[in-house]
Amino acid sequence: MVIDPRAILSLCLTSLLLVSCVTDDGQGPPGPYVPAQPPVVTQPEPDPEPTTDTSKPSQGTELVLPHTQGRTLVRIALLLPFSAKSTALQDQARSMLAAAELAVFESGDLRLVLIPKDTGGTSAGADHAARTAIEDGADILVGPLLARSVSAAAKQARPHNIPLISFSTDQKVAGNGVYLMSFQPENEISRIIDFASKNGHFNFALLRGQTAYGRRVEKAMLRQALANGGSITDIEIFPRETNKMRGPASRIAHTVEREEALDAWQLAGGIGDPALDPEFAFELPYTAVLLPESGIRLQSLAPLLPYFDVDPRKTKFLGTSLWHDESLYREPALLGGWFPGPDPQSMEAFLGSYQRAYSQKPERLAPLAYDAIRIAGIISEADDDGQIHIRRDWLEDENGFTGATGLFRFSKNGLVEHQLAVFEMRRGRFEVIDPAPTAFDLPSF
Numbered sequence: 001m002v003i004d005p006r007a008i009l010s011l012c013l014t015s016l017l018l019v020s021c022v023t024d025d026g027q028g029p030p031g032p033y034v035p036a037q038p039p040v041v042t043q044p045e046p047d048p049e050p051t052t053d054t055s056k057p058s059q060g061t062e063l064v065l066p067h068t069q070g071r072t073l074v075r076i077a078l079l080l081p082f083s084a085k086s087t088a089l090q091d092q093a094r095s096m097l098a099a100a101e102l103a104v105f106e107s108g109d110l111r112l113v114l115i116p117k118d119t120g121g122t123s124a125g126a127d128h129a130a131r132t133a134i135e136d137g138a139d140i141l142v143g144p145l146l147a148r149s150v151s152a153a154a155k156q157a158r159p160h161n162i163p164l165i166s167f168s169t170d171q172k173v174a175g176n177g178v179y180l181m182s183f184q185p186e187n188e189i190s191r192i193i194d195f196a197s198k199n200g201h202f203n204f205a206l207l208r209g210q211t212a213y214g215r216r217v218e219k220a221m222l223r224q225a226l227a228n229g230g231s232i233t234d235i236e237i238f239p240r241e242t243n244k245m246r247g248p249a250s251r252i253a254h255t256v257e258r259e260e261a262l263d264a265w266q267l268a269g270g271i272g273d274p275a276l277d278p279e280f281a282f283e284l285p286y287t288a289v290l291l292p293e294s295g296i297r298l299q300s301l302a303p304l305l306p307y308f309d310v311d312p313r314k315t316k317f318l319g320t321s322l323w324h325d326e327s328l329y330r331e332p333a334l335l336g337g338w339f340p341g342p343d344p345q346s347m348e349a350f351l352g353s354y355q356r357a358y359s360q361k362p363e364r365l366a367p368l369a370y371d372a373i374r375i376a377g378i379i380s381e382a383d384d385d386g387q388i389h390i391r392r393d394w395l396e397d398e399n400g401f402t403g404a405t406g407l408f409r410f411s412k413n414g415l416v417e418h419q420l421a422v423f424e425m426r427r428g429r430f431e432v433i434d435p436a437p438t439a440f441d442l443p444s445f
Contacts, residue, residue, distance in 0.1 A: 074380040074388050077115045077133030079143030084121030095363035103373035112377050119144045123152040130156035139388045142372045147173050154178050163390050165372045174414030181368045188320045189220035191340040191420045201288040202230030207252050210239050217292045233285040242300040253308035258282050294322035302333040329428050340420040343406030343436040350404030371403035406436050
């Protein structure tokens, strides 16, 4: 008899996730996961004041299933917006939960128990989810997604000395027990500017949106260009409306200066194509331009530069990991452009496992959830009394971890550093032109 491995995985995951019954409303997270009826859980005594209590709730309050009696367990609370108003957030949450289930199954670590909690996509929901997770005996919190929710959950976790691995990109919420698992724009800009500089580009232009993300990109780019002995000659900012991109694109293309140079060339007797005439005295002050956009906005922005005579064959177009989008294959202006992204070999292994288990592609943040759950098992240690301790010194190991997103490590201030590959946009594919490093540079003494 041939047994479908997906059926085995489904059965195992259902058994592992029986604890998912304890959520904010007692119903479990929305979606296809139908948890069993929970056992009766003794309600905890009111917590002492947070300023004086640095321990977890007593053992008697922890969620214990009959088949786990007597076993040392690592309880991992997964705080996600299962019932958020945004359907996009709901989709992310369901896919991240599926990835977390997969991580538990593939780890083979029988100590790991998931406790999914619904934050509802709000700070109040995150506060409640974190508090009830701690009451259920969570050893570590994974999530939430949004910065305001992370701050709320952290207020519950810190008094009990419980670490939190979140998926926010807002660096202001990191530190003091909060770690950011997400890809940081500073990390990506450092990688792409370093690579471009090694390949002869020292003068850069930046065409960015009027967003917090754009401001972070600009600050990181200024710092990294200077570190490589280069400079940013042009910065143009466009509003959120795509129909207002033309003005900034025209200015960064130096359209007025180009037309003035063309008029002077024609007055001097220039004939034919000025680009073929060495007497046509006009050059852009930069050799590479960064476009930190994605999707439809990038498809609207990128063609404007060739329209205003910025030739992508002469001026290198650069991007961020937002470019790793198959819908961009069809944009001619981006062909030959460079951008950073996760190690493709590690990512492909995860994508294959996820596809085989669930017969669908994961959402964008699912690999991060997979890695966070795997880490939780690695950094947990039981003492002689069977109590689980999360080793922050292991979490902050400077050698890092290898997961679905490649090699990464956490700093003591809670920020993450990913080792990234550099891709080139080709017709119908992304080509790795500089592989992700396989180790971190460690300090020497």
